[in-house]
Amino acid sequence: MTETPERPRLHRICRLEGARPRIDPRRAGSAGEAEEIATGHPRRDPRAERAHRLRAEMRVPEPIPDRPRLNPRVDLGQRLRRELREADAPETATAVRAAPRHRIIGEPTFWVAAVSLPFEPWPGAEAESLGLARRLAGDAGGVVLIRLGARAGARDAGALGADRLVQTTDTSLAALSTSLSAFPARHILFAEGFADGDLARRLAVRMGERPAAGVLAIESGRVILRGDGGCSDLSRALPRLLVLARNRFDPWEGLPGEGRGIAAPDPVITDAPDDLPLIETITLPAVDVPLAQADFILSAGEGVTDWPVFHHLAAVLGAAEGGSRQVCDAGHLPRARQVGASGTLVEARAYLAFGISGAPQHLQGVQRCRLIVAVNTDLHAAMVKRADLAIIADAQEVMPALARLMGDKA
Numbered sequence: 548m549t550e551t552p553e554r555p556r557l558h559r560i561c562r563l564e565g566a567r568p569r570i571d572p573r574r575a576g577s578a579g580e581a582e583e584i585a586t587g588h589p590r591r592d593p594r595a596e597r598a599h600r601l602r603a604e605m606r607v608p609e610p611i612p613d614r615p616r617l618n619p620r621v622d623l624g625q626r627l628r629r630e631l632r633e634a635d636a637p638e639t640a641t642a643v644r645a646a647p648r649h650r651i652i653g654e655p656t657f658w659v660a661a662v663s664l665p666f667e668p669w670p671g672a673e674a675e676s677l678g679l680a681r682r683l684a685g686d687a688g689g690v691v692l693i694r695l696g697a698r699a700g701a702r703d704a705g706a707l708g709a710d711r712l713v714q715t716t717d718t719s720l721a722a723l724s725t726s727l728s729a730f731p732a733r734h735i736l737f738a739e740g741f742a743d744g745d746l747a748r749r750l751a752v753r754m755g756e757r758p759a760a761g762v763l764a765i766e767s768g769r770v771i772l773r774g775d776g777g778c779s780d781l782s783r784a785l786p787r788l789l790v791l792a793r794n795r796f797d798p799w800e801g802l803p804g805e806g807r808g809i810a811a812p813d814p815v816i817t818d819a820p821d822d823l824p825l826i827e828t829i830t831l832p833a834v835d836v837p838l839a840q841a842d843f844i845l846s847a848g849e850g851v852t853d854w855p856v857f858h859h860l861a862a863v864l865g866a867a868e869g870g871s872r873q874v875c876d877a878g879h880l881p882r883a884r885q886v887g888a889s890g891t892l893v894e895a896r897a898y899l900a901f902g903i904s905g906a907p908q909h910l911q912g913v914q915r916c917r918l919i920v921a922v923n924t925d926l927h928a929a930m931v932k933r934a935d936l937a938i939i940a941d942a943q944e945v946m947p948a949l950a951r952l953m954g955d956k957a
């Protein structure tokens with residue numbers, strides 16, 4: 548075997564220079580091998596030596612401590628026992644559960660009051676009033692809900708955002724004034740309904756204040772409300788008394804308030820004529836509900852010719868009657884029932900338009916309705932385009948069919 552030419556050359560060069568050889572691992576098989584070649588001594592390998600030592604030690608292996616295996620049942624038992632201990636020592640438990648579950652207000656800088664009566668003017672009216680009250684109160688203020696009169700199925704006041712709750716069986720203005728005297732309020736909120744709105748206005752007279760009625764929004768510290776007979780929106784400085792329009796404000800969905808019940812003070816009865824107690828609430832037949840307050844409207848235009856069936860359908864559906872200007876001009880419906888720019892601007896949840904073309908003046912009156920159903924023979928009528936649901940058919944055929952669907956036997 549002949550030697551590889553590199554190794555003798557490396558050896559020779561080192562000898563000639565008389566110095567410790569520089570090792571080139573690329574040329575030698577490994578660094579250790581190259582050094583061995585250069586020096587003629589076997590090279591020590593500390594790593595190999597340490598590994599050897601360890602192997603020797605491992606002949607008598609040290610006991611490795613067993614890691615306890617997790618047992619979910621045992622863990623659950625421990626957790627339950629800990630929770631029971633915490634329940635026995637409530638102070639410790641409170642300290643551990645630091646997160647607050649509702650907002651607790653001691654003595655706020657000011658109060659905002661929401662007033663409600665036994666019958667809500669619309670479902671969720673009290674929640675909407677409290678939602679706005681909570682926002683007006685902000686961090687510094689407190690919200691008090693004054694519930695006048697017993698109400699079945701009332702919601703938890705705290706969850707609706709109230710910090711305090713005054714509940715009375717008395718619905719009179721005297722009871723309201725006395726309750727308010729315990730909570731001098733920066734703002735007092737009512738929902739715009741028959742009884743609530745009436746109470747708000749009587750309170751305004753008693754306090755000598757000008758309320759904002761039909762409040763649509765609060766923007767930059769000003770109140771936006773319907774004015775000019777409902778034809779335009781007005782803006783004015785935020786007053787103390789606010790009467791809210793329906794479905795305009797979101798209920799409170801943030802951290803619940805404490806909703807702490809406060810005993811209602813005894814009302815101070817005076818001889819003032821505005822201390823009128825609410826004795827009875829009479830429910831109007833749906834057809835007699837004023838258009839501006841109606842939630843469900845059956846409306847007729849020139850396409851309706853069978854008027855007895857129209858009136859009958861309104862009674863079966865429990866809807867208020869409305870109509871276009873044409874039919875009011877023709878005397879089929881009273882002027883108070885005209886829907887549109889020169890009639891009433893309606894805000895119904897459902898508006899059924901039978902045989903109405905959808906002229907701009909009429910559409911202006913229904914723009915705040917939630918759901919519009921049009922019945923028309925003309926597929927291209929503006930009312931059909933505006934509607935959420937359209938039935939292209941003769942109104943005279945759809946009306947009795949709809950009554951039958953509602954279970955009408957006549």
Ligand SMILES: Cc1cc2nc3c(=O)[nH]c(=O)nc-3n(C[C@H](O)[C@H](O)[C@H](O)COP(=O)(O)OP(=O)(O)OC[C@H]3O[C@@H](n4cnc5c(N)ncnc54)[C@H](O)[C@@H]3O)c2cc1C
Nearest residue numbers: 848849850871872887888889890902904906908924925942
């Ligand atoms: C200053 C001013 C103010 C106005 N203000 C108002 C207002 O406040 N409110 C208002 O309503 N109007 C108002 N108008 C009038 C408006 O312009 C229209 O003339 C009116 O709305 C039309 O009424 P209509 O849709 O009933 O009749 P038409 O326009 O004659 O429409 C009749 C509709 O019925 C359909 N039809 C016909 N036969 C049938 C059938 N058998 N079955 C089903 N559908 C059928 C037709 O296809 C048509 O779409 C105002 C006008 C002016 C100038």
